[in-house]
Amino acid sequence: MAGCLGGGGDTITIGSDIPYRPFEYRTTENELVGFDVDIAQAVFTDELGYEHEFQETSFDTIIGSLNNGNFRVIMSAMTITEDRAEEIDFSDPYFTAYQTAIVLNSSDISSKEDLRGVAVGVQKGTTGESAAKSLKEEFDGDLTIQSYDQVTGAFDALRNNQVSAVINDNTVNAEFAEQSDNVRFLEGTGAAEEQGKENAPPYLTFTVEEYGIGFRKDDDELREEVNGALQTIRDNGTYDEIYSKYFSG
Ligand code: ARG
Secondary structure, X not given: OHHHOOOOOOEEXXXXXXXXOOOEEEOOOOOEEOHHHHHHHHHHHHHOOOEEEEEEOOHHHXXXXXXXOOOOEEOXXXXXXXXXXXXXXXXXXXXXXXXXXXXXXXXXXXXXXXXXXXXXXXEOOOHHXXXXXXXXXXXXXXXXXXXXXXXXXXXXXHHOOOOOEEEEEHHXXXXXXXXXXXXXEOOOOOHHHHOOOOOOOOOOOOEXXXXXXXXXXXXXXXXXXXXXXXXXHHHOOHHHHHHHHHOOO
16 A cells, blocks of 8 residues: 555645756656656655656746645755745755856856956856855945846856856756866855865855755645655665765765
């Protein structure tokens, strides 16, 4: 009866902004894959016995959509923030991330200070956008922020020299850098070192963040089931298996 545990055949709909490689993206065969996709399978289906289904949505409006009932939960590499936690609840953290900046190899930008006065690309509504806004304040307004509906818009703008840097989650920037071969991270110490993070990435970090699965505020029962399943997959090695599939080292 494992298939009936908790769900009794319910389908959990999962709102997500795609593509956000390596968390949620499509292969050339149009198959939806990624770290979140595998975690969703392990948690909702393998552990809790629900059917589940991803539903594409825009990141900027994803919290309102959840609260409107367009889907049951959010899994979208979403950072747990205080502001968001006023509107929705989060699972226990399931991934640590850092805001980082990438530039073209050919760029003469080599430090955070060099970003003063340039245009940076971010995805609308993300913590990358918030990090850019904080930087703009630090620079007394001397920074231009270009916000794109999807992170791929920001990456394209970088490639086309429409922005000088992209501020975004480290592993997503790393994936893009790996595929591009003409992109590098800005180096330097930052939030990761200040917060004493072991395994801090070897480049400049603006923030340290944790991803959570998002729930409506009245969905405590499901949230607690999911927290239990997240703990189980950490204990039984499934989490590590999924992790090493998408991230080396
Ligand atoms: N972690 C960042 C945030 O929560 C970016 C998430 C963007 N996710 C996505 N699937 N596009 O704001």
